[in-house]
Amino acid sequence: xxxxxxxxxxxxxxxxxxxxxxxxxxxxxxxxxxxxxxxxxxxxxxxxxxxxxxxxxxxxxxxxxxxxxxxxxxxxxxxxxxxxxxxxxxxxxxxxxxxxxxxxxxxxxxxxxxxxxxxxxxxxxxxxxxxxxxxxxxxxxxxxxxxxxxxxxxxxxxxxxxxxxxxxxxxxxxxxxxxxxxxxxxxxxxxxxxxxxxxxxxxxxxxxxxxxxxxxxxxxxxxxxxxxxxxxxxxxxxxxxxxxxxxxxxxxxxxxxxxxxxxxxxxxxxxxxxxxxxxxxxxxxxxxxxxxxxxxxxxxxxxxxxxxxxxxxxxxxxxxxxxxxxxxxxxxxxxxxxxxxxxxxxxxxxxxxxxxxxxxxxxxxxxxxxxxxxxxxxxxxxxxxxxxxxx
Numbered sequence: 580x581x582x583x584x585x586x587x588x589x590x591x592x593x594x595x596x597x598x599x600x601x602x603x604x605x606x607x608x609x610x611x612x613x614x615x616x617x618x619x620x621x622x623x624x625x626x627x628x629x630x631x632x633x634x635x636x637x638x639x640x641x642x643x644x645x646x647x648x649x650x651x652x653x654x655x656x657x658x659x660x661x662x663x664x665x666x667x668x669x670x671x672x673x674x675x676x677x678x679x680x681x682x683x684x685x686x687x688x689x690x691x692x693x694x695x696x697x698x699x700x701x702x703x704x705x706x707x708x709x710x711x712x713x714x715x716x717x718x719x720x721x722x723x724x725x726x727x728x729x730x731x732x733x734x735x736x737x738x739x740x741x742x743x744x745x746x747x748x749x750x751x752x753x754x755x756x757x758x759x760x761x762x763x764x765x766x767x768x769x770x771x772x773x774x775x776x777x778x779x780x781x782x783x784x785x786x787x788x789x790x791x792x793x794x795x796x797x798x799x800x801x802x803x804x805x806x807x808x809x810x811x812x813x814x815x816x817x818x819x820x821x822x823x824x825x826x827x828x829x830x831x832x833x834x835x836x837x838x839x840x841x842x843x844x845x846x847x848x849x850x851x852x853x854x855x856x857x858x859x860x861x862x863x864x865x866x867x868x869x870x871x872x873x874x875x876x877x878x879x880x881x882x883x884x885x886x887x888x889x890x891x892x893x894x895x896x897x898x899x900x901x902x903x904x905x906x907x908x909x910x911x912x913x914x915x916x917x918x919x920x921x922x923x924x925x926x927x928x929x930x931x932x933x934x935x936x937x938x939x940x941x942x943x944x945x946x947x948x949x950x951x952x953x954x955x956x957x958x959x960x961x962x963x964x965x966x967x968x969x970x
Contacts, residue, residue, distance in 0.1 A: 597666065597667060597668055598625060598666070598667040599664060599665065599666050599667070600623055600626075600664070600665045601662065601663075601664045602662070602663050602664075602665075602968055602970060603660055603661070603662055603663070603968070603969050603970045604617070604619060604660065604661050604663055604966055604967065604968050604969065605658060605659075605660050605966075605967045605968075605969050606653075606655050606658070606659050606660075606661065606964065606965070606966055606967075607655075607657070607658045607964075607965040607967070608655050608656075608657070608962065608963075608964055608965070609962055609963075610656065610657075611654070611655075611656040612654070612655050612656070612959070612962075612964070613654050613835065614652040614653070614654065614833065614834060614835030614836060615652060615653055615654065615655040615964060616650065616652055616807070616833045616836070616840070616964065617650065617651050617652065617653065617655075617661065617964070617966060618648055618649070618650050618966070619648065619649040619650070619663060619966065620647070620648055621968065622642065622647045622648060622649050622665065623665050624647070625667050626642060626649075626665035626666065626667065627642070627644075627666060627667055627668055627669045627670075628642055628665075628666045628668065628669050628670035629641070629642045629649045629663060629664065629665055629666070629670075630663075630664045630666070630670070630672075631649075631651045631661055631662070631663050631664075632661065632662035632663075632664070633653050633659070633661050633662075638651055638653055639651060639652075639674035639675070639677075639805050639806055639834070640663075640674075640806060641674075641802070641804070641805060641806045641807065643801065643802045643807075643809070645801055645802075646801065646802075646809075649663065649665075650806050650807050650833075651806055652806055652807075652833055652834050652835055652836075660969070674805040674806075675805060676744060676803075676804045676805045677719060677720060677744070677804060677805050677806065677834030677835065678717070678718065678719050678744075678803070678804040678805065678806065678807055678808035678832055678833065678834055679717070679718050679744050679746055679747060679803060679804055679808055680715065680716065680717045680718075680800045680801075680802065680803045680804075680808035680809065680810055681695060681715070681716055681746060681747065681800065681803075682695065682696050682697065682699065682710065682714070682715040682716070682798060682800050682810075683695055683696070683710060683711035683712070683750070684696050684699065684709065684710060684711075685708075685709055685710065685711055692711075693711050693750075696800075697799065697800045697801075698797065698798070698799050698800075699728070699797070699798050700795060700796065700797035700798070701795070701796055702794065702795050702796075704729055704730050704791070704796075706728040706729065706796070706798070707727060707728055707729040710728055710798075711750060711751075712725050712750065712751035712752070713725065713727050713728060713729070714726045714727050714728035714729075714798055714812070715728075715798050715799070715800050715810040715811075715812075716737075716746060716751060716810070717808040717809070717810050717830060717831075717832045717839075718737070718744060718745075718746045718808065718832065719744075719808070719832045719833065719834060719835065719836055719837065720739065720742040720743055720744060720834070720835070721739055721742055721835075721836065721837040721938075722736070722737065722738065722739055722832075722837035722933055722935075723736070723737035723739070723746055723751075723763075724736055724737065724830065724832070724839060724933075725737070725751065726777070726798070726810060726812050726828075726830065728796070728798050728812070730789040730790050730791045731769075731771070731777075731779075731789050731790075732777055732779075732789075732790060732812050732814075732828065733769050733772070733773070733774040733777050734769075734774045734775050734776055734777050734830070734839075734931070735765065735767055735769055735774060736765075736766055736767045736774075736775065736893065736895075736933050736935075737751060737763060737764065737765050737766065738763045738764065738766040738891070738893070738933070738935030738937060738938060739763040739935070739938060740761050740762065740763045740937050740938060740939055741761050741763075741939055742940065745757075745762050745763065748762070749762050749763075749764070751765060752764075752765070753765075763935070763937070763938075764881070765881050765882065766881050766891040766893050766935055766937075767859075767879075767881055767891070767893055768879055768880060768881050768882065768883075769859060770859075770913065771787075771913060772859035772860070772913040772914045773787065773855070773856065773857045773858065773859055773913070773914035773916060774858075774859055775858050775859065775895040775896075775897065775931045775933065776839065776841050776856060776858070776897050776929070776930075776931030777828070777856065778826075778828055778841070778843045778854050778855070778856050778919075778927060779854065779855050779856070780819050780820070780852070780853075780854060780855070781853045781854060781855040781916075781918055782820070783853075783909075786911050787855060787911065787914075788819065788820075790814050790817055790819075792817070792818035793814050793815065793816050793817045793818070794815050794816025794817075795814070795815040795816060796812070796813070796814045796815075797811075797812075797813045797814075797815075798810070798811070798812055798813075799811040799812075799813070801829075802831075804834070805834065806833065806834050807831055807832065807833045807834065808831070808832050809829060809830065809831045810829075810830050811827055811828065811829045811830070812827070812828050813825070813826070813827040813828075814826050814827075819852060820852060822847065822848035822849070822852065823847050823848060824845060824846065824847040824848065824849055824852075825845070825846040825847055826843060826844065826845045826846075827843070827844045828841065828842075828843050828844075829841070829842040829843075829844070836960070837932055837933060837934075837956070838930050838931065838932040838956055838957055838960040839930065839931050839932070840928070840930055840960070841856075841928060841929050841930065841931065842926065842928045843921075843926065843927040843928065844925060844926055845921050845925040845926070845927070846925055849921050849925055852920075852921075853906055853918050853919070853920065854918070854919050854920070854921070854927060855916050855917065855918050855919065856897060856916070856917060856919065856927075856929065857873055857897055857910075857914050857915045857916035857917055858873055858874065858875050858895040858896065858897055858914065858915050858931070859875070859895065859913060859914050859915075860875060860877065860912075860913055860914060860915065861875065861876075861877020861878060861879045861893070862877055862878055862879045862890075863877055863878050864876070864877035865877070865946070865947070865950060866915055866950075867950060867951070867954055868908070868915055869954075870905075870908075871898065871899040871900075871901070871903070871905070871961075872896065872897065872898040872899065872954060872957060872958050872961075873896065873897055873915045873917070873954075874894060874895065874896035874897075874950055874951075874953050874954035874957070875894065875895055875896075875915060875950070876892065876893070876894040876895075876934075876946055876947075876949055876950040876953075877892070877893065878890045878891065878892045878893075879891065879893075891935070891936065891937070892935070892936035892946065892949075893933065893934070893935055893936070894933065894934040894935075894946075894949045894950050894952075894953040895931070895932070895933055895953065896931060896932045896933075896953040896954045896956070896957035896958075897917075897929060897930070897931045897957060898929060898930050898931075898932075898954075898957035898958045898960065898961035899917060899919075899929045899961065900928065900929060900961045900962075900963070902922065903919060903922075903927060903928065903929060904919060904920040904921075904922065905917050905918070905919060906918040906919060906920055929961065930957050930960040930961045931957060932953050932956045932957040932960065933953065934949045934950075934952055934953040934956075936949065
């Protein structure tokens with residue numbers, strides 16, 4: 580009995596010695612922001628898990644150690660405070676997944692054809708056909724996106740018919756049985772366009788510049804949910820206009836969102852260089868282009884097999900926050916564009932979004948309403964979110 584009592588006391592002392600830190604953060608937005616993404620960047624180095632309390636109740640959160648960030652989403656109207664508790668021990672709490680990220684290496688083994696990877700790299704432009712769905716992909720309940728692991732690094736889109744995670748089942752290439760069950764599918768053919776929201780080089784004479792001359796390229800999956808999923812494409816030693824650059828493009832999707840946060844980090848001799856982003860043009864396209872946001876809606880076949888894949892109606896939008904430096908807004912034959920310059924830290928950040936005609940929650944909207952809706956969603960996503968630690 581004495582040993583049992585001593586053991587219990589030791590366990591109690593151990594639990595009591597577990598390091599924790601409680602903080603309060605104030606989040607401020609304009610109006611109402613549903614599923615507002617909140618990112619805490621001053622995470623203690625020792626923290627292994629996090630808990631977030633809103634109005635006395637725990638809400639889903641995640642700690643991304645690789646970024647030293649904690650993230651959660653919550654409805655915020657005006658100003659709202661959250662209690663954030665960091666723990667030095669991992670948590671056993673499992674939240675319902677609302678986002679996903681994946682990247683699959685083709686093994687060549689018929690029994691096990693794919694192996695999931697979080698990081699892949701190459702010194703040549705030879706990875707496009709070595710990966711299933713040609714690069715990493717992220718999804719929320721409301722949409723999915725992949726980035727091509729090639730010189731274009733273009734974003735491609737996957738529409739959702741219903742609000743659900745499904746990429747791990749469909750693997751991007753939806754089967755007839757999955758289509759019958761209400762799965763979505765690839766809904767865009769990007770060709771040599773800007774696609775939606777990728778950052779490329781720009782030459783006034785030649786137009787968009789792909790990343791062809793480089794030393795190393797790497798694809799990464801940084802986070803897989805439950806609150807957010809993150810993928811990156813990074814290039815080292817990019818010879819752009821006779822200057823050498825490193826550029827990392829980070830794409831983040833949050834639970835409850837179809838929009839994507841894009842953060843481009845540029846290092847090296849980038850002063851005086853021009854970069855470009857925007858949305859592609861499609862057949863029968865209609866567009867709205869404003870000073871800091873552009874949207875288009877159009878119709879085209881998502882695949883070359885026209886019999887199997889009929890035309891799809893897709894609306895795309897990009898919104899640029901006030902702190903992004905716009906040099907010009909010159910379109911080309913394939914895309915609606917903005918020419919941009921990095922800020923003093925080499926960053927260019929913005930948001931993009933997609934609407935799809937087949938999404939059940941959008942079925943009552945006309946094409947014009949789909950266009951306006953995707954533009955407004957992207958602009959709303961680009962509005963500032965102020966996060967302050969108050970204790």
